[in-house]
Amino acid sequence: MVTRADLPPGTQATQATHAALDFAVAHPDAFRDWHTASNTLVLVAACDEDALRRLCRAASVAGHRHTRFHEPDLGGALTAVALEPAAHRLLSHLPIALRGPRGEVKP
Numbered sequence: 001m002v003t004r005a006d007l008p009p010g011t012q013a014t015q016a017t018h019a020a021l022d023f024a025v026a027h028p029d030a031f032r033d034w035h036t037a038s039n040t041l042v043l044v045a046a047c048d049e050d051a052l053r054r055l056c057r058a059a060s061v062a063g064h065r066h067t068r069f070h071e072p073d074l075g076g077a078l079t080a081v082a083l084e085p086a087a088h089r090l091l092s093h094l095p096i097a098l099r100g101p102r103g104e105v106k107p
Contacts, residue, residue: 023082044094
């Protein structure tokens with residue numbers, strides 16, 4: 001799952017959860033396969049909404065299943081995306097979410 005680093009920590013976590021749940025509903029077969037095979041979650045962060053949009057475009061071009069989440073309370077802004085495990089290479093450059101520049105957990 002990918003959220004936006006420019007959002008407060010609690011908002012990042014909530015938006016990622018929305019995206020994950022929406023992915024499970026939209027892609028039940030992929031969700032079932034993931035749950036059976038690994039059941040591993042990783043939450044990373046794109047720097048902002050534009051970076052998250054670019055990531056979604058790259059996932060689409062590569063043919064990866066993904067689900068975007070747009071937050072109504074934030075004017076419909078794109079705030080998170082959940083991607084199938086096969087998309088992991090697209091995410092390898094992104095930092096773990098909710099961490100500061102030196103790895104400390106954000107307050």
